[in-house]
Amino acid sequence: MKRASTILIVLVVLIIAAFFVLNNPLGRLVKIAIEGIGSDLIKAEVNVNSVNIFASDGRGKLNGLKLGNPKGFNADHAVKADSIELVIEPLSLTKEVVVLHKVFIDSPHIIYEQGENGNNFDVIQRNIESNLGIKNEGKGNTKRLIIDSFIIHNARVNYNNTIDLSIPDIELRNIGKKTGGSTPAQVTRAIIIELNSRIVLAIAKSAAIGSVGGVAIGAGVAVKNLLGK
Numbered sequence: 001m002k003r004a005s006t007i008l009i010v011l012v013v014l015i016i017a018a019f020f021v022l023n024n025p026l027g028r029l030v031k032i033a034i035e036g037i038g039s040d041l042i043k044a045e046v047n048v049n050s051v052n053i054f055a056s057d058g059r060g061k062l063n064g065l066k067l068g069n070p071k072g073f074n075a076d077h078a079v080k081a082d083s084i085e086l087v088i089e090p091l092s093l094t095k096e097v098v099v100l101h102k103v104f105i106d107s108p109h110i111i112y113e114q115g116e117n118g119n120n121f122d123v124i125q126r127n128i129e130s131n132l133g134i135k136n137e138g139k140g141n142t143k144r145l146i147i148d149s150f151i152i153h154n155a156r157v158n159y160n161n162t163i164d165l166s167i168p169d170i171e172l173r174n175i176g177k178k179t180g181g182s183t184p185a186q187v188t189r190a191i192i193i194e195l196n197s198r199i200v201l202a203i204a205k206s207a208a209i210g211s212v213g214g215v216a217i218g219a220g221v222a223v224k225n226l227l228g229k
Contacts (some may be wrong), residue, residue: 034062043127044068044078058088058101070123075111075161078120082107097181100147110157144181149173150191157202165202170194 031051038046049064067079083106089099113120155167175190176182182190 034065038067041128041131042067042070042078042124044070044124056090058090060086060088062086069111069113069120070127072115072117072123073113073120075113075120077109078111078113078124080109081105097144097146100145101149103147103150105152105155107154108152108156110155111161112157112159114160144176144183145187146177146181147172147175147187148177150175152195167195167198167202170198 031048034048034051035046045068047064047066047068048062051060051062053060062084063082065081065084066077069075069078085102085104085106086100087102089101092099111120115123117123150170150172152167152170154169157165157167159165172191172194175187
C-alpha cells in the first residue's frame with residue numbers, strides 16, 4: 001500500500017506542471033497540457049472534463065479528472081477526482097520558491113489492483129520517478145514549494161476489488177515553510193507517509209485484512225520538519 005497514495009500527489013504535480021509550461025494557462029490550454037503531460041508522466045491515459053482558471057489571482061479548478069491504469073491492469077482507472085481546487089501565488093511562479101496557498105482534492109476514488117508485476121501503483125510510481133527524476137532530485141537546480149494548506153476530502157480506496165474503504169479527511173499545513181521551501185520529492189514523500197498511515201489504519205479497522213506488514217505507521221516523524229511542528 002505504500003506507493004498507492006503517491007498517485008494523489010500526481011494530481012497536484014500535473015496542475016503545477018501546467019502553470020510552469022504555459023505562459024497563459026487558461027481553460028482549454030490547461031486541459032490539453034494536463035492530459036498530454038499527465039499521460040506521458042504516468043504512461044496511462046489522463047482525462048479531465050473541464051478546467052477553469054483565473055490568472056489574475058491564481059485560482060483554478062479541475063472537474064472530473066481521471067487517471068487511467070497502466071497496461072496489464074483491468075480497472076478502468078487508478079484514480080478519479082470530482083474536483084481539484086488550487087490557489088497559487090501568481091508572482092511566485094517566476095521565483096525559486098513557488099507558493100501554493102491551497103490545494104483541495106475532493107472525493108478522490110483510488111483503485112488498488114494487483115497484477116503479475118506488482119500492483120498498479122508500483123508501476124505508476126516507477127513511471128513517475130522515471131519521468132520526473134524524483135530519485136535524483138536535489139542534485140541540480142529544482143523549483144521548491146511551500147504549501148499553506150493541502151486537503152484531501154472524502155477519499156475512498158478500493159482494495160483489490162474486495163473492499164471499499166473511507167479515508168478520514170486529511171489536512172497538512174505549512175509544508176516546506178520551515179525550511180524556506182521543499183522540493184517536489186520531499187513534499188511528495190511527506191504526503192505519502194500521511195496518506196499511507198490513514199489507508200493502513202482504515203484497512204486494519206475494517207478487519208478485512210488480518211495483517212498489514214511492512215508499513216511504518218510511525219513514520220509520521222519524517223514529516224515533522226516539513227510541517228514546521
